[in-house]
Amino acid sequence: MSEMLLAVEGLTKAYPGVVANDHVGFGVAPGEVHALLGENGAGKSTLVKMIYGLVRPDSGTMTWRSEPYKPATPHDARKSGVAMVFQHFSLFEALNVAENVALGMEDPPPMGQLAERIRDVSGKYGLPLEPHRLVGDLSAGERQRVEIIRCLLQDPKLLIMDEPTSVLTPQEVEILFQTLRRLSAEGTAILYISHKLEEIRALCDAATILRQGKVVASCDPRERSARELAELMVGQTLHRPSRAAAEPGEVVLDIDGLSVESSSPFGTALKNVSLKVHAGEVVGIGGVAGNGQDELLAALSGELSSHPTAIRLHGRDIGDQGPNRRRELGLLAAPEERLGHAAAPDMSLTENAALTGMIRERLAGRGFINWGKARRFAEAIIADFDVRTPGPENAARSLSGGNLQKFVIGREILQRPEVLVVNQPTWGVDASAAAAIRQALLDLAARGAAIVCISQDLDELMEISDRFAALNEGRLSVPRPTHELSIEEIGLMMGGAHGMEVAHVEA
């Protein structure tokens, strides 16, 4: 172990009610690409936060080049040569690229020189960046370049990347991997966090697998199949959603030339979106985050109103109708943000069930809510969708992400929708809950409902959708049958590489 760059031994960190890391140990050699694999909540983020000095371990030791390593702050970590690219970007939208880079450096040079160095390094690694642009105007892929360049300028010995590919198109992922392989060839070790198994098999030399805060396996990911890795990660055999093949029925939802402005200043307007959805089919809508997904959901649910004829349900114009009228007619929606959009965090599950179920479940009469009925509706959701909670009187906030998501999706499905629109139905949900939600959506389609599933998880869309279309800068591509599509074609539908290019300097 003497040649290890970073060695971690017996690292433990407990939060009230949960042990995030329980005697975790692993080592990273110089130039190695090491994967940290695990489900949401397995303790990956806590572990790297300890290495980056954001969280202090309760016990255990870290060794950096055979010296004891105890970073008290990220400044200490950066001085040692550790750099980190965050999952949720640590960027400032109102500041420009150079200022953002300077904030992540220990001793930044004057702005003029820094801009030059940003141009140099970004050109060298094929990640072009204009130092004076505002980060708020950049695409998700470009923002990630800012994070990476910020790290590279410090000449790191260890680069930590937390779920870096969740916002990239397949082409952008390929370019990122080439950059990472180049860095690794230059001797930089990379600690790569992900739950995308194929990526890890393509990129990494070694993998440490975490489950519920403990190391359950260390292996060479290239020697294992994705299925073996998944089962190590989840700890059980995975159920794959299935469905009976069915002929699509008549057109239920007809979107024709839908254009709406976004309600938020950094949002994306929808431009001339057209789509026909048939009864009994699942249409998957992919795309990099921030290309109009939220706006599409809002336009379909009725939160954003549009021209009356832009959206038709069973031939009836509903583009200018509000959410309640649409619910009445059978068009239901479950938005992405669980706390605050799909559910009111501090209200009970009964109250949350009543909030969208009021009309179709007839939970109110003469202006009064029938709480008994609302409670029975909430109990039905909890029973049918295996929501783990002591009871419907608990606040939505008290549920785990996966359980609340099951509740939110279940609440709409139990209202027998004719069209259901969901955005990121399994985001941040553990694998078994995700499988249950996907199965529920497929079952609903089998009963004749039309489903529009907006998601950034391409594997999910491949698995459940009959046809696939991609959103790119507010425009929707022509939908195509999913089984005909290759991953490259999907990437091109999502907008290709967004101007990135392959690193073109010899190592």
Next chain:
Amino acid sequence: MDLSAIDPLVLAASIMVASTPILLAALGEMVVERAGVLNLGVEGMMITGAVCGFIIAVQGESPALGFLAAAAGGAGLALLFGFLTQYLLANQVASGLALTMFGLGLSALLGQDYIGIKAPAMGEVHVPLLAEIPVLGPVLFRHDPMVYLSVALVAGVWAFLRYSRAGLILRAVGENHDAAHALGYKVVRIRMAAIAFGGALAGLGGAYISLVRVPQWTEGMTAGAGWIALAIVVFASWRPWRVLLGAYLFGGVTVLQLNLQAAGVDIPVVYLSMLPYLVTIFVLVVMSASSGRAALGAPAALGRVFHASG
């Protein structure tokens, strides 16, 4: 009505004096808001500064000592607000309003024995040579030191925010406190420093009213200047030189309405005295529309509670 009674030179010169209190307070509040904290207690900090400054200036027979005490008093009250909102995570709007009421009450209590006393005078500094320039000289260069200090502070704050690393970090904290925390910056400490600075400047602004403009102590003598300062920050879209412009504009309206009254303009006095406050309400209403906030360049984390997690 006799508009010829208004001497444009005297009017112009008095605008600088009339504007200095709100300029100081608004500049301090702008720094606080750039750090992402909304302190609505400007009025309370100003009046506390006014009474602290007045007491110490009278006791020590030195206006300079008075101003120092005013800054300390304002900063002290601001730190109370900082403790409530940054450490106890209290609601910023409610705490700020409470601070205003607390400041008004505290100052009335402290100032009981000082009503009717005159403050020691502060001399004017005529800038050599420049003060002799016709027209411009009397308007710009024959004032007391605080007027010059306030303009210098605007320049200093501008340069600090634009060119210094500390200024960049302050802006970053106001823009996205979670990201700043993830990069290892001490969000709460930086905000406490900004809050104290804002309080100190509000205190100076208050003392300028009690020591120079009036110059004596009466209860509630800031008369809403703190609210005007808050409006100016928004009006200036959080930029230092626009704060200067806004303060002189509002100060100008105040002086003008006094002059119009004196000239006997045929509009009831009450309407004229309303003018600065009407403009303030108008600006605050426009700004409080949430869609307008981002468009005008408000710090994205303004007023949001920061709690470090994990």
